[in-house]
Amino acid sequence: MVKIDIIGAPTAFGQPKLGVSLGPDAVRFSGLEENLKSLGHDVSDLGNVYGNYKTVYRKDNVKDGQGLINFDEVRDFSEHLSQAVDNTLKNKRFPFVIGGDHSLSIGSVSAVSHHYSNLGVLWIDAHGDINSSDTSPSGNIHGMPLGVLLGEGNEALVNINHKGAKLKHENIVLVGVRDLDAGEKAYIKKHGIKCYTMSDVARLGLDTVITKALKHLQECDGIHLSLDVDSLDPMEMPGTGTKVDGGIFLSDMLLALNILSKTEQLVSADLVEVNPLLDNRNKTAVKAVTLAEYIFGQSQI
Ligand SMILES: NC(=[NH2+])NCCC[C@H](N)C(=O)O
Ligand SMILES: [Mn+2]
Ligand SMILES: [Mn+2]
Numbered sequence: 323m324v325k326i327d328i329i330g331a332p333t334a335f336g337q338p339k340l341g342v343s344l345g346p347d348a349v350r351f352s353g354l355e356e357n358l359k360s361l362g363h364d365v366s367d368l369g370n371v372y373g374n375y376k377t378v379y380r381k382d383n384v385k386d387g388q389g390l391i392n393f394d395e396v397r398d399f400s401e402h403l404s405q406a407v408d409n410t411l412k413n414k415r416f417p418f419v420i421g422g423d424h425s426l427s428i429g430s431v432s433a434v435s436h437h438y439s440n441l442g443v444l445w446i447d448a449h450g451d452i453n454s455s456d457t458s459p460s461g462n463i464h465g466m467p468l469g470v471l472l473g474e475g476n477e478a479l480v481n482i483n484h485k486g487a488k489l490k491h492e493n494i495v496l497v498g499v500r501d502l503d504a505g506e507k508a509y510i511k512k513h514g515i516k517c518y519t520m521s522d523v524a525r526l527g528l529d530t531v532i533t534k535a536l537k538h539l540q541e542c543d544g545i546h547l548s549l550d551v552d553s554l555d556p557m558e559m560p561g562t563g564t565k566v567d568g569g570i571f572l573s574d575m576l577l578a579l580n581i582l583s584k585t586e587q588l589v590s591a592d593l594v595e596v597n598p599l600l601d602n603r604n605k606t607a608v609k610a611v612t613l614a615e616y617i618f619g620q621s622q623i
Contacts (some may be wrong), residue, residue, distance in 0.1 A: 324364070335380055440544075444582070544589035
């Protein structure tokens, strides 16, 4: 039995497409809390986190001096989210953060890293999200959370929750990657970051990849899962803002999550980038709930 706090993080400030702020409710309305309860868990939905701004999105998406879009809003939201995640961990509960765009991981992982000195991160995503204000071609902060957590670029973002870098390069594993920017490729190579691309997944199978990823993180005192729904193929997950063909299929992902759910090291998770306005009859949110069930031990027999 896991004591789970569902934390809605409806931020859309990290990218320009409207609708991702509706993600948490679409996932809730598809049965998230009830289904996790039927698996035997103690589940509490804490509702949504909001920052000091009146909305969780901007229609105009303004760049600041460093080329960061909606910088003040992202920083403010991240601080608020990190406080909520910190409280959950203090209460000895599992923070399960539902997005919202992937910039939310700056807040969630910053808080988790305060509780685990050698935190590992399993980042399942079509993208690397390892840009920084120095390398990002778009200025969208949802493409930068790993970069920020590694201490790169804009200092105010790096210092969210507490000062300095939150993760070690060797404690990160990327899985499902198939769309990296040039700066991201260079950074991953320079720092020797463990990265399983879709070609690796095609060659080895996702079950083997996840087993290898967990082996790589075996010395970590906790593992955070950050699961971007665009890691799945767009045929599976149409409701997301930065789709890339050639992704993971649901059956493979469920097997991988089943393997992951058996490790005692898993301490927190994010499920991000569900955008109901881009979806086809809420399919993406419904499957996101299935992913959540498997993270928390659902099995097929
Ligand atoms: N979390 C995501 N969906 N990120 C997409 C990032 C796309 C691109 N690499 C960028 O930095 O703008
Ligand atoms: Mn992505
Ligand atoms: Mn992402």
